[in-house]
Amino acid sequence: DEPRQAEGIITQRSEQFFAPSQIQKLMKEWGADQFNERSTRYIMDCAAKTSCWLKIKELDGVTGLSDVYADVCEGTIPADEGLIVVM
Structure with missing residues (x-):
């Protein structure tokens, strides 16, 4: 196309x-x-x-990520929130 x-x-x-x-x-x-x-x-x-303006939120490994994964996919995480997955 x-x-x-x-x-x-x-x-x-x-x-x-x-x-x-x-x-x-x-x-x-x-x-x-x-x-x-x-x-x-x-x-x-x-x-x-x-x-x-940026609020950093640390997530505890894969478990922490799995807690917010659906929100990330749906785009419902606030724009001023930065997620860091700590492994």
């Missing part, structure tokens, strides 16, 4: 973004060391910004 566009999409300003290709391009432009430094700094900055 041909790809279908959603209503209201401005195709002139839209292009496909493929992260692995972009990563390879940046690693070539910046070098591996600078890529690692810049991407690590970006991830750390983003993580710090989440601390004011």
Whole structure:
């Protein structure tokens, strides 16, 4: 099938973004060391910004995950709740 566009999409300003290709391009432009430094700094900055709104909930192994699995599948976990399964 041909790809279908959603209503209201401005195709002139839209292009496909493929992260692995972009990563390879940046690693070539910046070098591996600078890529690692810049991407690590970006991830750390983003993580710090989440601390004011993201609530981390640790789950105890597979049993803890099984307790919330149906909620995850149904999409009923609140958007501000991050689940970490501790094994």
